[in-house]
Amino acid sequence: MTRTTAHLASLTAFPSISADPNEDLIRWSAGIVTAAGGRVQVLAGAKPGKLNMVASFGPQTGAGIVLSGHSDVVPVAGQDWHTDPFALTAKDGKLLGRGSSDMKGFLAACLSAAERADTTRLTRPLHLAFSYDEEVGCLGVRDLLERLQAENFQAEGCIIGEPTAQQVGFGHKGKIFGCFCCHGQPAHSANPALGCNAIGLAAEMVGAAETLQAELLATGMRDAAYPFPVTSVHVGTIKGGSALNIVPERCDVEFEIRNVAGEDAHALVAQLRARAAEIIARRGQGRIEIEIANEYPGLETAPEDPFAAKILAAAGTSPCKIGFGTEGGLFQSRLGLPVVVCGPGNIDRAHKPDEYITQDELDQCDAFLDRVIASLSA
Template identity: 60%
Template structure:
């Protein structure tokens, strides 16, 4: 296979429309072919859903002491966005390379694949591992089955670099996240006599007030870290759905919420606080002879990341040309690599998160070239 540049590779990668709701299998098979041809020991691992796959490729000797480079293959939808060009065809203007996923994060994958191809004939003393996951954009879902399998196999490495777009600066932390639902059950009645029912939307409104009270408590009494733009944990209500008609007292209402957590704030404790208040609110409604209930369920969660700034993996990334930036406002798979495999992890990749998820997302030629040099220096440290 002829060696390709990272720009040429990126053009191939963005042509796979790997929106999270769709299959990424063709993308994974293409990456597997490139990595196998480069001499990697490649495994394509089925995900938990049909058409979803992860990939792990290893170069150099077996054993510990290696470095993992990690990225996700999925991208967010383009539905409803106005693009100046085809979002799934790389288009260049003035050194900017436009396409969905160019920054988040197929640019890093392109650089990983071309770095692997430059390994042909190079003898590594320590292994290099390349991991590509599915369905990161919907809550770091897909990587978990791969990490569990690797943990069961006793996989070991010295550290991990997750190549999310940070402007090629080193991030040593981000908040964790809990994504949940508050389900409020009431009792239907005719709106002409609402006292014969229990309005589930009113129950939900009280619970929204409880999330606001929890936010105030976290800002005053929760963990704090000045390295974050918002230096405390946050609670956010994103959607509310309830009721069927104006003249019916609604008997159900659901609220979707999230908590973005600093290390030091326990998700179980915060959810317990909300649950206790929900039970009190529902009990008060039942005391009036009405049917009422409030339940809280977790839909998805992933851990935060907290790596010491002087950890060996951070020092390695800095020696390879990256600068230390601090901590991120968005989540990554980094916390899962740390929690499930025990790998010290940093986040460092080309492009900007400010361009991600938007129309006309782009990365620049210069950013890809800088990432090529960064990865070459990472690989050289393993020789």
């Protein structure tokens, strides 16, 4: 067992589901970093038991490199695991455990890389940034970035270690998500004309979302680097009604928009709001509110950026764009840093039962991080 694998076993044992505190995991990680000679800040989050961590090695000034990842994982309830999801288990050439790919494998590699590094030779600093609650909308990293902004934090660039099979991701779509909150008027179903059916309002809003998607497919901005090359408009859940014989008073439709660079997601929401107003005006009753729950920006780093080119050389792979969101756009927009996404494991294994990573993937990440850290001594 390598040091990285040992750290992954320890990290996996912390059941740091987003809904629960991550304090124990962060304080354990802070202990590892402190023992390795790092300067550690453990930062309280917006909720009790939620912590971020920033650690630095080497000089206290200069444009260093940030290695960043989130400490939370998605739930395991209702999934058919064949091993204990919170005990790293070696089986059939795989290391199984919740978060092994997404993304505690990278956190473990960061900790062991810091232990291996000869920090006395660093001419620029190495930074580690561990956040909370990424899986529920990139929430915790916003607190961390606010603190770094206040400290006038500077760096050459940031690597987000989400699982990309060590490919270097230069971009991903932004995301905005929320609810079509449809309000009707209850009545007995025997005389529905006395009421206003909120589910009917919701159905029209689902149609409006589908129409908008069709328009984007026809005339929207395109980026062929993505498997779905245009901005996506997606409806994920519908909740409405209380009984079959009651005209439903309320129906909520959760939706998301994942926008390519250059496509204004807020302008698309405005189009949906205009459509909602048209529906209510035509019907002459009811109410539709569009509430935004959260959003995060996309990531767009030029492959020719010097930092990006350096990381591409260290990874020895080709550039790509990734189909999922990360905290990278927030690092880029709030700190003005060039950001790439590169880490061990595969996103296709994430959020599923029997999530896994392999020892070879961890070893490749170890070698990659050693090359990145060596560049700080040049």
